[in-house]
Amino acid sequence: MVQKQILTRRELLKSSAVAAGTLALTGAAVPWARAQGSDTMRVGVIGCGGRGSGAANDCVSSSRGVEIVALADTFEDRLRGLKDRYKVPNDRCFVGIDGYKELLALDDVNLVILATPPGFRPIQFAEAINRGKHVFMEKPVAVCPAGIKIVIEASEKAAEKKLAIVAGTQRRHQSHYVETMKRIHDGAIGEIVSAQCYWNQGGLWVNKRQPNQGEVEWQVRNWLYFTWLSGDHIVEQHVHNIDVVNWAFDALPENVHGLGGRQYRTGAEYGNIFDHFGVEFFYPGDVRTISMCRQIEGADVKIEERVVGTKGSAYMDSRRAVIEGENPWRYEGPNPNPYVQEHADLITSIRNGNPLNEARRVAESTLCAIMGRESAYSRQQFKRSWFMSRCTLNLLPPDGLKLSDSKPVPQFAIPGKYELPGLAQEGRKRRRG
């Protein structure tokens, strides 16, 4: 066992979480005062693993009048924890890859938490919107451009239906980030000319293949390590930091060039993802930024963002926010647990009748991370507009996927051999011309 350390994002923020929970509760109690019994949030949880369970608990503790009433998971054993904790009856627990459909068919469920592996998110999200549910969904929200398109389309439908959507990019709900961004957008650091963001960490949990385990079952249980399920770690984790930089610019990169590889974590149990990426994003006006992420056991940890302007710079990590330069400032206010706050903000927005809809925004940040990955896999630079209009990459799970299906793990990407659908073809066309 090389990978021993289990580092979840909850642990990274552990220290602030306990103290902050109560603050969030008081904050959320105000709108609740206006709400009636009919405002009860009847929550269905789709994906009851570590993150789904955490989100369910955070949701319940965020606001009054929240009940966990239905559960769905591919695996019975993953579902059991929430079932016991919230005493969810058997007939409202749905096991299997398609269990989410049955849960979404329940009329009394008005809010769903989507926390299955990200590869499933687009189809589950679209179905949730079809069924008229409010949604809290974990990041990332897709692993390929085809999935991004589904999410954006569904988010437009959600807006028409006045459904609320909040995504688990919790920095958007974290006080010191929100306050820093206000200042950046007010010009405290001048015009942005440079930025850097990082998610360099050690290793994560790994589930080795068990005897008699079907290929799909093993991959879903070990989902972090397969691009079609997790999107690779640049998408699965580093999307947080890329989202912060997008937020600071209030714009998306136009162009991307990345590299990466699989240098340390090379065993079969690590599927086909990379263990490091370095990506340059080009924002409007040729402002170039550094994005770096790594999952290598024992390597240095660095998870932060820095935005540099003509008048100063802003530094942010999970605990601190500091502006240096012409307008020095340091966040010293309260720091409520953002994992609770994001649910409080979601439920408040529903009860206020002004539903938050973060779907497009999180889809776009997810898209940037996917672009970084594909640029690194292919070692080619490309434009976002090209990626969205011409790249035909589609990693969506096939209809009727079964746990016992044979789904061989694709070869990890080798630059020069990896073909990004659409790119290679255009290159050939070009050469002929």
Added chain:
Amino acid sequence: MKHVYLFQKKAQRHQKKEINNMTSSEKDNSTNKKVTMAASAVAVASSIGRVAHAQGSGKIKVGLLGCGGRGNGALRQCLQADPGVEVIALADLFESKVRQSRDRIQKDEKFKGRVKIDDDHLFWGFDCHEKLAKCEADLLCMATAPAFRGRQMLAAVKTGKHIFTEKPVATDVAGCREVMEASKIAKEKSLGIVAGTQRRHEFGRVELMKRIHDGQIGELVGGQCYWYGGGIWYRGYTEGLSELEWQCDNWYHFTWLSGDQICEQHIHNIDVMNWCFNGPPVKFTAVGGRAWRSYNDGQVNSAKEVCRKYNNGSEEGWEKYNGDIWDHIFAELEYANGARCLSFSGHSPGTGRGDEKIVGTKGTSNCNNRISGENPWTYEGRNVDGQQQEHIDLIKSIRNGNPLNEGQRIAESTLTAIGARIAACTGRSFDWNWLLNDSKQDLVPKQEDLKPGRGIFHPVATGRDNLV
């Protein structure tokens, strides 16, 4: 994709030009002759007689160390730089290369009467630099694989030679320290050292840097530098070479010999960043790896063949013959004022770029000939070939009695590239002072251990190597 593809083609052309300059003597021959001769005539007229080594004759006797493509190119550029230059000695690991180089340069009409290489001034073997340092040359041009540059430069300054050295000047931290020491000795003895980071000698860039240092783009707060290309040669088995000699012939593929691509090529661009900031970075953070080279079918087949030749037909352990260098490093260089700059380097098929950008609070520059922002400016003066000009500047400075000494600076830029490589190979961040003073990295075998025989192979770095 049109724009991307065109851009790549353009970048590849640029790249190709540079690579050609480094490997083809023919290209070097045709460079900027007019400029050269005019400038050198002035230099000769104004400074004959002041150079101790050149004495009354005004001749500068030159020896070449490293008779490959770049060495032969540098030698011609040195000859073109000043009519008083004469070639008197050649040295290389291989006898065949020394003899071949002499044959070629003797036949070159352009240098008629200036090539005076006696048989006893042809040196070869792992200790050829020691023999060369003992001959009566005034100036040595050094262009072997960079691993040995420290000891070569120390030997040269101890016997009072001026030095032109190709970049990089080391492959490990210990080697950089040797060059710094050689640079100090050179200073004490008033010896010149110029390094083959030719951008420092291009007139446009020199003018540009004056403006950047004068604050025309404000405080420097960011920057990017790039060198990535399609790949490099791999030299397969050659009859008659011992394994270590084969490895030295195929030096690029071994980190202890080349320093890896970030050190061997990308140092040019890293040096420009250091130039902008007037010094090396204070902190390194990097990722990188070998994602493609191990799967390059042509190279894999060659490596297997080499393996069979040295192992009685067995292919077991062929991987080590495929080299240990990586194919990409993505590094953040943090400079003293807190600016974090990107260094982006690597090889993979169908890619190419080699340039820089510097970002200030009042504007940006392409680090070549242009400033955009509050104080826009474009260089409109004369352009010179930096690879020629660096020799002109060195010889001029020797004749003037104020020899240029770029030893410390090129050692710092080499160490910058090595620092970024170490950060990527270890997954650790560290600062400049630790690297310079405390790192114990020493990859190159001692001189007495270098003999024709078994190769010296290291495993491919994991991204989690121990930081030493």
